[in-house]
Amino acid sequence: MIADLQIKRTKSSQAATKRCGLYIRVSTEMQTDGNSLSTQKTRLHQYVAQRKWTVGKVFTEAGLSAKNTRRPALQHMLRWARDGKIDVVLVDKVDRISRNLVDLLNLIGDLRIWGVAFVSASQSFDTSTSAGNLMLNVLGSVAQFEREIIGDRVRENMLERARKGLWSGGIVPFGYETNPGTKVLRAEKSEARTVRAIFNEFLKTRSLSSTCHNINSAGRVTRRGKAWSFSSIKRILSSSTYIGTLCYGKRRMRGDHLLQNGKDNWIIVPNAHPAIVSKKDFKKVQAILSKNSSTKPWSCSTLYLLSGLGRCGACGSRIMRYCQMLCMRR
Secondary structure, eight states: OHHHHHHHHHHHHHHSOOEEEEEEEESSSSOOSSOOHHHHHHHHHHHHHHTTOEEEEEEEEESOOSSSSOOHHHHHHHHHHHTTSOSEEEESSGGGTOSOHHHHHHHHHHHHHTTOEEEETTSOOOTTSHHHHHHHHHHHHHHHHHHHHHHHHHHHHHHHHHHTTOOOSSOOOTTEEEOTTTOOEEEOHHHHHHHHHHHHHHHHHOOHHHHHHHHHHTTOOOTTSOOOOHHHHHHHHHOGGGGTOEEEOSEEEETTEEEEOOGGGOEEETTSSOOSSOHHHHHHHHHHHHHHHHSOOOOTTOOOTTTTTSBOTTTOSBOOHHHHHHGGGO
16 A cells, blocks of 8 residues: 555656755754755755756744754654655755654655655755665764764763853752853842742741741742742752752753763762852751651551642642641631
8 A cells, every 4th residue: 555655656746846845944043154044945946946846835943953853844844745745855954854863764764655755955866766875874874973973062061161160051040040241150139038038947847848838828939930839849958059069960861861860970069159058057957858758758548638639728839738737727
């Protein structure tokens, strides 16, 4: 059945002008190295005009990496190819589609089954010939090699920045902001007051649930304006960031998966940025957390109605055990 579909589409494309799906992509929204969206589009239209083909649709992707094929415009184009709406997938260079050789070969294999040709305008080859497939493998390997080299350079640069105590990107911890000039963390006054209040409340109550309840009751909110959760409070109390220590490399990538990194591989820089709480208070908090974790937890068999489903009328957060114990006693 697949063979019949391929033969039918091949004969159809030979009998009429080839319909092209133009795929253009840049990894940054404003790429100025001669490979911008408009530059790619112009070159591809010229290529189509020279061969007297027609443009079925232009599929545009801005600001997305080619590390995998899970990109909206690319998937849209593949659906067009599968449904027989185009006869040729045309790109400026192979690496516009993918820098991963396995992904690229799998994609070309699907196009071949659907009877759709794959053409690179600036690296001319025909995937229907053995020579074209050989060139495709070579170019795909080079594209993957370049991606891996770039990745190694980026990782090394971020490691070096971390060793210098600079923030290397990602979500800035609550209580801090980045200094535009030096890229060093600095305290954000309003959030820092909330962080100190959390530490002070915990030292007073020695309870995560009570701390969470009291902080929410006081009207203190997260960066998104939401009520604090039990886990968020614990994460802040456990973070050495608030005594000025920068920790980098807690997680690592393996393929497309984010994994925990061994503590021996972390980069830890003391006094990298201003502290929000004292080391003395932080040490006391860690001792209390450690002691609380070693005590017997509440029985898992205890039933708390509406946990996580409704919202507490007293503190506004989702109803958890601490709300039902504290708020509902009012």
